[in-house]
Amino acid sequence: xxVNSDKNKISVSAEELQKQREFTALVSDIVKHRxxxxxxxxxxxxxxQGNVADGERLKGMLEQMGYVMTETLEDADLVLYNTCAIxxxxxxxxFGNVGALKNIKAAKKDMKILLxxxxxxxxxxxxxxxxxxxxxxxVFGTHVIHRLPEFLYRSLSAGKKVYELPDVDGVIVEDMPLxxxxxxxxxxxxxxxxxxxxxxxxxxYVRGRExxxxxxxxIAEAKELVANGYKEITLLGQNVNSYxxxxxxxxxxxxxxxxxxxxxxxxxxxxMTSHPKDCTHELLETMAxxxxxxxxxxxxxxxxxxxxxxxxxxxxxxxKYLGLLEYAYSLMPSLSVTSDVxxxxxxxxxxxxxxxxxxxxxxxxxxxFTFIFSPREGTKAASMPDPVSREEKGKWxxxxxxxxxxxxxxxxxxxxxxxxxxxxxxxxxxxxIEGRTEGNIIIEFPxxxxxxxxxxxxxxxxxxxWILRGELCD
Ligand code: SAH
Ligand code: SF4
Ligand code: F3S
Numbered sequence: 476x477x478v479n480s481d482k483n484k485i486s487v488s489a490e491e492l493q494k495q496r497e498f499t500a501l502v503s504d505i506v507k508h509r510x511x512x513x514x515x516x517x518x519x520x521x522x523x524q525g526n527v528a529d530g531e532r533l534k535g536m537l538e539q540m541g542y543v544m545t546e547t548l549e550d551a552d553l554v555l556y557n558t559c560a561i562x563x564x565x566x567x568x569x570f571g572n573v574g575a576l577k578n579i580k581a582a583k584k585d586m587k588i589l590l591x592x593x594x595x596x597x598x599x600x601x602x603x604x605x606x607x608x609x610x611x612x613x614v615f616g617t618h619v620i621h622r623l624p625e626f627l628y629r630s631l632s633a634g635k636k637v638y639e640l641p642d643v644d645g646v647i648v649e650d651m652p653l654x655x656x657x658x659x660x661x662x663x664x665x666x667x668x669x670x671x672x673x674x675x676x677x678x679x680y681v682r683g684r685e686x687x688x689x690x691x692x693x694i695a696e697a698k699e700l701v702a703n704g705y706k707e708i709t710l711l712g713q714n715v716n717s718y719x720x721x722x723x724x725x726x727x728x729x730x731x732x733x734x735x736x737x738x739x740x741x742x743x744x745x746x747m748t749s750h751p752k753d754c755t756h757e758l759l760e761t762m763a764x765x766x767x768x769x770x771x772x773x774x775x776x777x778x779x780x781x782x783x784x785x786x787x788x789x790x791x792x793x794x795k796y797l798g799l800l801e802y803a804y805s806l807m808p809s810l811s812v813t814s815d816v817x818x819x820x821x822x823x824x825x826x827x828x829x830x831x832x833x834x835x836x837x838x839x840x841x842x843x844f845t846f847i848f849s850p851r852e853g854t855k856a857a858s859m860p861d862p863v864s865r866e867e868k869g870k871w872x873x874x875x876x877x878x879x880x881x882x883x884x885x886x887x888x889x890x891x892x893x894x895x896x897x898x899x900x901x902x903x904x905x906x907x908i909e910g911r912t913e914g915n916i917i918i919e920f921p922x923x924x925x926x927x928x929x930x931x932x933x934x935x936x937x938x939x940x941w942i943l944r945g946e947l948c949d
Contacts, residue, residue: 522559
């Protein structure tokens with residue numbers, strides 16, 4: 476696990492990047508001659524924000540090669556699915572969507588179909604694609620996304636199938652082209668991979684070992700975003716609290732936050748995900764002291780039972796978790812905490828599940844992502860005895876949601892009448908403006924679309940359990 480202590484070993488070389496720029500020019504040339512108008516690319520990303528950030532790089536590369544983005548599958552000359560492997564359900568959706576491309580491609584022979592992302596990094600999946608989905612042109616893994624120009628060149632010039640799925644510890648690539656989806660909210664990945672091997676989780680197998688980007692690169696990226704008018708920067712990593720360990724930059728996550736907080740401008744900083752085992756008092760104090768850091772902490776607890784936490788290899792206890800929250804709320808009374816939970820981990824008993832419910836009743840979360848355990852091939856938990864039926868787990872799941880709904884309803888009800896600074900983001904289905912409070916709670920209110928991308932003060936007039944309604948008051 477020490478491979479990533481050497482900066483030079485994990486950085487993709489300038490020569491390699493230059494080679495990809497040359498492939499970019501070659502693809503551009505082919506595309507210009509082959510299509511009357513700029514060809515269209517349909518890119519869809521599944522999974523976490525880290526994958527979304529990869530998707531923005533994939534789109535950036537495609538644009539440099541002469542493609543324009545489309546939201547309509549049928550119009551596309553190139554379809555790229557950037558996949559997620561976290562649960563079976565995520566994989567089923569991808570297989571279904573890839574299957575549906577067969578007919579579209581039959582009617583449009585020149586269409587290129589590309590698959591990448593975490594799912595492809597599993598041997599079982601790559602094999603299935605080769606044998607059952609022969610109309611897919613290019614399959615590539617999570618460690619080689621920067622080589623998209625090369626893969627596309629091979630496919631466009633010689634019509635060859637490309638399967639590039641190296642299983643390596645992982646690399647860091649800087650200076651990739653980037654198509655940001657928003658012009659006021661931005662993702663900055665600060666680290667990649669994971670070393671934690673929670674027994675249920677596929678991420679360490681498909682994303683490689685933990686590695687951090689250099690602090691100066693992150694700070695420069697943030698400064699540029701702020702100079703370009705971005706209002707929200709979200710720092711991404713599977714375990715941001717262990718930022719800066721591999722390689723050792725002499726800058727931990729708290730120090731990085733302070734450096735970013737010192738950048739002048741009107742913007743907020745978010746980060747995810749925090750792991751309770753690495754969440755220090757120093758970090759909570761830093762959050763409390765840095766005015767630009769949103770008072771929102773996404774701190775997945777996964778289970779309220781110490782026996783189950785141990786079987787999950789989470790390396791903290793219920794008591795440690797609740798202690799962290801107590802300290803965090805004492806420093807930041809307005810703090811909003813969100814979390815992830817798994818119901819029905821192999822061998823979990825009903826009594827152990829009840830400990831998860833009581834933790835939820837105590838923790839005062841604003842919201843929670845709740846998942847039923849999904850066995851992932853190759854992980855430890857996938858081979859553990861799992862006697863509780865899916866139906867039974869479904870009942871527990873419902874019981875947990877009911878408990879959290881009560882907590883959330885009380886929380887949002889207590890916000891009515893108060894005014895919050897909100898980043899206005901989009902238009903809701905009902906035609907209202909939708910924004911988020913610092914605590915990451917969605918609030919809807921009537922206003923002109925021109926407010927999108929700005930901070931506004933909004934007074935809460937109504938609570939709808941998970942979201943709020945309000946009115947502009949500035
Ligand atoms: N790095 C983050 C989690 C990333 S995955 C962390 O450690 O908190 C996002 C969430 O998916 C996890 O928090 C977990 O709740 C859920 N998850 C991961 N693997 C799962 C599995 N095999 N079955 C069900 N849920 C899972
Ligand atoms: Fe998965 Fe655990 Fe790593 Fe999170 S910390 S990505 S749950 S192995
Ligand atoms: Fe999914 Fe890969 Fe993210 S498995 S959750 S896309 S790291």
